[in-house]
Amino acid sequence: MKEPLSSLMQTMIPAVEQEMRSVLQAEDKQKDLFYGMMHYHLGWVDENLRAIQVVAGKRIRPLICLLVARAAGGQWQQGIPGGAAIELIHNFSLIHDDIQDASLTRRGRPTMWQIWGANQAINSGDAMFSLSHVALSRMIERGVSADIVVHALRRLDETCVALTIGQYLDMSFENRPEVTVDEYLEMIEGKTAALLAYSAELGASIGQVPADNVQHYASFGHDLGLAFQVRDDILGIWGDESVIGKSSATDIVTRKKSLPVLFGLAESAELRKLYMTEESDDEFVRQVVNLLDTVGARQVAEAYEESYASSALQHLEAALPLGEAANALKQLTELLLNRDS
Amino acid sequence: MKEPLSSLMQTMIPAVEQEMRSVLQAEDKQKDLFYGMMHYHLGWVDENLRAIQVVAGKRIRPLICLLVARAAGGQWQQGIPGGAAIELIHNFSLIHDDIQDASLTRRGRPTMWQIWGANQAINSGDAMFSLSHVALSRMIERGVSADIVVHALRRLDETCVALTIGQYLDMSFENRPEVTVDEYLEMIEGKTAALLAYSAELGASIGQVPADNVQHYASFGHDLGLAFQVRDDILGIWGDESVIGKSSATDIVTRKKSLPVLFGLAESAELRKLYMTEESDDEFVRQVVNLLDTVGARQVAEAYEESYASSALQHLEAALPLGEAANALKQLTELLLNRDS
Helix, strand or coil, rough: CCCCCHHHHHHHHHHHHHHHHHHHCCCCCCHHHHHHHHHHCCCCCCCCCCCCCCCCCCCHHHHHHHHHHCCCCCCHHHHHHHHHHHHHHHHHHHHHHHHHHHCCCCEECCHHHHHHHHHHHHHHHHHHHHHHHHHHHHHHHHCCCCCHHHHHHHHHHHHHHHHHHHHHHHHHHHCCCCCCHHHEEEEHHHHHHHHHHHHHHHHHHHHHCCCHHHHHHHHHHHHHHHHHHHHHHHHHHHHHHHHHHHCCCCHHHCCCCHHHHHHHHHHCCCHHHCCCCCCHHHHHHHHHHHHHHCCCCHHHHHHHHHHHHHHHHHHHHHCCHHHHHHHHHHHHHHHHHHHCC | CCCCCCHHHHHHHHHHHHHHHHCCCCCCCCCCHHHHHHHHHCCCCCCCEEEECCCCCHHHHHHHHHHHHHHCCCCCHHHHHHHHHHHHHHHHHHHHHHHHCCCCCCCCCCCCHHHHHHHHHEEEEEEEHHHHHHHHHHHHHHHHCCHHHHHHHHHHHHHHHHHHHHHHHHHHHHCCCCCCHHHHHHHHHHHHHHHHHHHHHHHHHHHCCCCHHHHHHHHHHHHHHHHHHHHHHHHHHHHCHHHHHHCCCCCHHHHCCHHHHHHHHHHCEEEEHHHHCCCCHHHHHHHHHHHHHHHHHHHHHHHHHHHHHHHHHHHHHHHHHHHHHHHHHHHHHHHHHCCCC
């Protein structure tokens, strides 16, 4: 990875990790299962609560928050509790998503509900939600004014409402034969774009830049989130299995209503017919990919991705970011969008 | 009901209800299922989202908050968003509890998860959790200072952590043969006492009384919560079925580890043996109640209740509450503890 992103990451991410460990009492409550379930989910311990070190998420959201704080001329250290809060909200939503999707594994390990049951996992997600707010309010202890913290908390919860609206739509789609591209975009605005928008907005609020610039940073995060999600959808079908760690067929076999698929379903009667069958073998997957290729679904999705990405970069520029953090934000954007996993 | 409690209630509870309706967009989003599920749970609509009026909870917690705000010399109207927040937290926890306990009905109506499934209900609870925080932050718009609001939010989330610890313990107890009375008390401290303590504490913070008095108000709420829960346990066994609306046998048949039962299990080998059987008929219930009566479990539980109640009233007095709200708080305490449902 290139400079300055590489060295800023190496300073910022461990600082956020340390803050999360402090909020979640990672040292004091090492043997306590109430905290231990959360420690497990975050990759700090194994299912017997023994300390381990696994890669549990890239911590992209807090990184964006802190890079923006610095690019906005703020002291990025003041944003560390905010970064921790964002990462904890993200992980709270993953714990509940895994129950709702009946996912057996996450990041190569059994999901929390698989080990301790859905009831405890619902409760553990609730606990992490609360602790995320506790984390954010710790910005006070780093000298951020009460006015800024109250506003940041209000916006965090409005963001969480957006997240739950996105999740509500996503679950509703499963029971509906037809979903439009517009409905899909509304869903990913809630599920993915809202929290990335908030990450950038929170960073900007620490820099105390004018409202217009805060808005540009938020739009940068928002559009980056949309581009990121569409990229995910593309990788879910055309990604290299050995790189993304799951069969690219999964999204097709489960009939996931991703952007390329929705476009394909709208364009191809043959695909609609195929999707109504119970098929799930390799031949089915091959046929689906073939039909998607024929109608140009990949190009359409890539056009969406590029359009969001370019809008994100325009907003970033309009926000007038400063110094090496500005470059790091551009590098991170490139990295997220050109990823093959 | 006696004055002044009666008239204060009639002013305060509708004000909180109005605030909750505003936060939950009860008029604008009447046909939107995302909001509609929450409206249903709160008793504002039926399962087809048609407006109805049912008794959905007594709104005791916000009432305590606002009575304390007034007794502490504050403008109780400033606490209305706080009261709404507390009631929403309480109801969020009920939505998730109903899933965890597999409860089919609540207040005589099908539970949310029974109608819309557990996945949507988990998410709806999460949404209400977020909106509760949004409600609290609206105290700013009523002229409460940012310092007080940030602190109130911090304490709300610490209270929610206590709630989830209580729920964690409660679920853990189901899988354990032996639970001590101390463990039980730790559990109800989280599940019941913490939010009542917070209700009183929040009210006191609006009155801006000295820290010592805030602490006395919090302890009043805390001990009232413990007494209230023990009363619930007693009614769960010796309550009049026609009044409490559920068979008093339910707690026994489900082997609920309530305070009288834990005492009975510790004292009577015969009861321990009986509880290990699969029995659930009327004869079983009669035998259990008999054994509980023999070892004096009811008297023990009542002694706990009275001790907590008297401690609650002592703290209330030590908090130096003012005017008619002080009397109303005493009346409410009496009412909650002498209830037979």
